Amino acid sequence: MRRWPRTGDNDPFHAGSVELADELRRESGLDIILGFNEFCSPSLAEALDRAALSxxxxxxxxxxxxxxxxxxxxDIPEAIRAAREKHSGKEFAYAWPFPTRDIARFLSGQISRFV
Structure with a gap:
């Protein structure tokens, strides 16, 4: 199932994730490697391995x-722990949880577009 050919029509979640990663890449100027917990490819472990090669x-x-x-x-902390063991020369930082106030500001900005 992970390697199933995905399109915006048959998997809008995957398409939205790719779109968000592309925007984040443009916004941050950083290399963004997308990984998925289940169903889609690449898996989180595969994405972390790829990142470790950078x-x-x-x-x-x-x-x-x-x-x-x-x-x-x-699941994600466990994958990070495994990646740290496998790639000891790299530092893995888990940027989560997001501050609730920052999420509220983001959502408030979105709401203000419509009122």
Whole structure:
């Protein structure tokens, strides 16, 4: 299932993730490597391995914005722990959770576009 050919029509989540990664790349000027917990490719472990091959000393991992859920709280930290063991010369930073106030400001800006 991970290697299934995805399009915006058959997998809008994947397409939206790719679009967000492209925008983040443009906005930050950084190399953005997309990884998925399940169903899509590359897996988080594959993405972390790819990042470890880069010249970057620090690899920053960020999940979706909201707190809660097993992926952010358990699965991603476990994948990072495994990557740290495998790639001891790299620093892996988990940029989560996001400050609630920052999320509220972002959402407030979005709401203000419509009122």
């Amino acid at each position: 010249a970057s000393r620090i690899i920053v991992i960020t999940p979706m914005m909201t707190r809660g859920g097993e992926h952010s709280a358990v």
